Amino acid sequence: MTPFHLAFPVRNLEETRAFYRDVLGCAIGRSSDTWVDFDLFGHQMSAHLRPETASAANDGKVGDKLVPIPHFGAVLLMDDWQALANRLEAHDGIDWLERPMIRFAGEPGEQATLFIRDPSGNALEFKGFRSLEQVFAH
Structure with missing residues (x-):
């Protein structure tokens, strides 16, 4: 890739x-x-x-959760995702939108996910998969 x-x-x-x-x-x-x-x-x-640019996010529905649109981030293997989640949870001042959780449990494409905002208000999502073959599973 x-x-x-x-x-x-x-x-x-x-x-x-x-x-x-x-x-x-x-x-x-x-x-x-x-x-x-x-x-x-x-x-x-x-x-x-771009100090004059306000971050204007709208929500979109994924499963039963509302997530900010737009957002960006990275797809990680589960061990790397867990290390990042632990790092963020240990850091004071994280602007959490969605704390670490499992989405689509037991289904194709099961994933761990978390959402945060950076200091400018940009929404970031980090996903964790046990195998990268699951990224596009349906």
């Missing part, structure tokens, strides 16, 4: 840098006065300074 690239707006580069580096554990790539690249589990995420 090849990495994807996503550019997203943020209100403050320094708080964004601290969150993605110190909370999520992302390595920092290239940067300037108006953007910074992060390595989010092998994917290139580019935070662009």
Whole structure:
């Protein structure tokens, strides 16, 4: 699988840098006065300074839960997902939208999931699967 690239707006580069580096554990790539690249589990995420851009999320229904739309994140193997979930639960000040849980239990595509917001209000979802073959199972 090849990495994807996503550019997203943020209100403050320094708080964004601290969150993605110190909370999520992302390595920092290239940067300037108006953007910074992060390595989010092998994917290139580019935070662009847009202090005037408000994050406007709407909810969409997945199963019996409402989730913020838009959102982004990463699909992880279960051990990596659990390590991230433990790291986030141990960190003070996480803006939880949905605490770690199992969705579609016992069904094809069973997954662990959690939702948080970054300091700019961007919604992130991290999914965990026991096998990557389950990602598109139905």
